[in-house]
Amino acid sequence: MSEQNKPLVGVIMGSSSDWDVMQHAVSMLKQFGVPFEAQVISAHRMPDEMFKYAETARARGLRAIIAGAGGAAHLPGMVAAKTIVPVLGVPVPSKYLRGEDSLLSIVQMPKGVPVSTFAIGEAGAANAALTAIAIIATTDDALASQLDAFRAQQTAAAQAMTLPVNE
Numbered sequence: 001m002s003e004q005n006k007p008l009v010g011v012i013m014g015s016s017s018d019w020d021v022m023q024h025a026v027s028m029l030k031q032f033g034v035p036f037e038a039q040v041i042s043a044h045r046m047p048d049e050m051f052k053y054a055e056t057a058r059a060r061g062l063r064a065i066i067a068g069a070g071g072a073a074h075l076p077g078m079v080a081a082k083t084i085v086p087v088l089g090v091p092v093p094s095k096y097l098r099g100e101d102s103l104l105s106i107v108q109m110p111k112g113v114p115v116s117t118f119a120i121g122e123a124g125a126a127n128a129a130l131t132a133i134a135i136i137a138t139t140d141d142a143l144a145s146q147l148d149a150f151r152a153q154q155t156a157a158a159q160a161m162t163l164p165v166n167e
């Protein structure tokens with residue numbers, strides 16, 4: 001892999017069943033042309049692989065790790081325990097508790113081992129990607145300009161919104 005295409009963001013999730021939500025992080029990274037890698041890694045089901053992934057993340061050049069998981073969502077916290085690469089946690093909606101369990105499992109980290117925690121579901125996944133992009137943009141002016149343009153587009157779309165009451 002050339003230096004240019006080396007992944008800068010790791011997108012990991014506890015199960016392939018998380019993809020419906022986590023694909024929104026991936027499509028945002030694609031939209032901005034940020035090189036990424038995506039794979040299933042589970043702290044519960046594949047702890048050795050999870051440790052190896054986290055331990056090698058920084059040396060492999062990752063600038064941020066987006067970790068999505070549902071239910072007893074220990075993946076983001078456990079990855080954060082093994083790396084100083086910023087971990088962005090995405091609570092995936094769960095079958096029985098609608099993701100409130102995922103959210104609380106991710107957000108309530110002990111002082112000293114942070115996980116930046118996002119909203120439950122699709123918006124959280126997309127915003128985690130935007131934050132990863134913003135982290136990289138601190139040292140990449142072209143990417144910062146892309147982010148500015150993205151925000152400007154959103155502003156224009158909001159300004160153009162109309163309500164049926166005014167029609």
Ligand SMILES: Nc1c(C(=O)O)ncn1[C@@H]1O[C@H](COP(=O)(O)O)[C@@H](O)[C@H]1O
Pocket residue numbers: 013014015016017018041042043044045068069070071072073074075076092
């Ligand atoms: N929370 C975790 C972890 C982990 O935190 O290590 N590994 C899998 N899972 C979650 O289990 C849910 C159900 O997974 P399955 O659909 O595979 O049974 C998923 O949302 C996954 O993120």
